[in-house]
Amino acid sequence: MLNKRNRILAAEAMSIHSSLFQCPLCSSSMRVEELRQLICREGHSFDIAKQGYINFxxxxxxxxxxxxxxxxxxxxxxxGFFEALDRLITDQILAQIRNQPLRLLDMGCGEGSHLARILDMMQAAGCNGTAGVxxxxxxxxDRMAASRQPHLLWCVADLARSPLADGSFDFILNILSPSNYAQCQRLLKDDGFLIKVIPGxxxxxxxxxxxxxxxxPYSGTRLEERFRDNFKLIQSLPLRTRSQLDASLIPHAIAxxxxSxxxxxxxxxxxxxxSSLELTLDVTILIGRK
Incomplete structure (x- = not known):
């Protein structure tokens, strides 16, 4: 029953935000059909998994x-290891928004914890109605993310052949994962922001x-130079924290x-x-525009 409900919740969210999608095979627009799949004008279809994600x-x-x-x-x-990072990203988004519905993409979302927490923080600050992808x-x-947050939009896809429409997003997040700057340029609105997190x-x-x-870690200087080659750097925010992990968390920090x-x-x-481990989070948040 839970999986069925997940698929329905995901399909309803995709129906509301179907304009965000484009077919990765032919680039035509898409629609949700029978709360089970996304289908494009040319007939290419992609099933919504029972957990609530879609595999492109x-x-x-x-x-x-x-x-x-x-x-x-x-x-x-x-x-709480990443909480300070997610809070700082959220604060930067809230500082830039004007009272309008937002569209936020996490490119390289992993299991979805960053996107989910950032959206929760935004909602707690009174920013409602954000479409999170x-x-x-x-x-x-994506399977893990969708099983926990089926009301968000989770896509298994190649960054180079993104199933998302041109100029759709106000913010793109790229947190400690590889970038595809050409896709970021394509997917961002003209006044949108790219927020990239690089390791120190x-x-x-x-x-x-x-x-x-x-x-x-990859040279922060080289990563920032590459960012500047593709986007206008608005702000660079260093963040360094240390967390004390108890014994039960150490195997998970390793894995x-x-x-490892x-x-x-x-x-x-x-x-x-x-019995415990002090672990350092050392990153820089780069914020840029086209």
């Missing part, structure tokens, strides 16, 4: 981002040290990031035996 990929995408990773990321998020190529993340040198440094990995994929067994075991 012609074939499954190979990805190491699995259910375990997304579940752990959700648990760490619920602990999450897009990610990893089906497991100390981001998750405790895990990097424990795993003895030589890899570092939520690809940093190549860690040796001894390093993993040593980290899991700790």
């Amino acid at each position: 990929l012609p074939r499954p995408a190979a990805s190491k981002y699995d259910q375990t990773l997304f579940r752990s990321r959700s648990i760490v998020s619920k602990s 999450g897009l990610d190529i990893a089906k497991e993340g 040198n100390e981001h998750l440094q405790e895990l990097r040290t424990a795993f003895r990995t030589s890899s570092r 939520m990031t690809p940093l 994929w190549h860690a040796d067994t001894r390093s993993l075991q040593s980290l899991q035996e700790l």
Whole structure:
């Protein structure tokens, strides 16, 4: 019954906001049919899954981002690790809006925790009626997001062939995930904003040290330069916080990031035996316009 209700809630939301969609195969407009699928003028159709998401990929995408990773990321998020980041993003959105319905896209949404929390914070601040869309190529993340927030719009899709219509969004979020600036240009309204979060040198440094990995976050300077090459930078906001994770959260902190994929067994075991772990969130929020 829950899954059936999820599909109906998702279909109703997609019906209300059907103008946001375009067929990824032929770029024509789309409509919801029988509360079960999105179909375009040319007859291309995409079923709404029972959990409440829609899969626009012609074939499954190979990805190491699995259910375990997304579940752990959700648990760490619920602990409050990302709360300061989500609050700062929300404050920046609220500072820019004028009393009108908003359309917000999270490009690379994962399991949806950032988008869901930001929309909750906006609603608590009196900003109602925002259409929230999450897009990610990893089906497991969208499935988890939709099962919890079926009234939002969750899409499994390739960023390069987005199933979303030109000039549809007031804000695009891109949080610690790869960018597709050409799609951001296409999807943003002329007066819209791109909010991109990039990692700093100390981001998750405790895990990097424990795993003895030589890899570092991508150079913040290079990421910001690439952002400036594609968008006019309006604001750059650094954020660094440290959270004390108890023993029950440490396995999830390990599992939520690809940093652990190549860690040796001894390093993993040593980290899991700790009674607590201080973990650093070190990011910069870039805000830009076309």
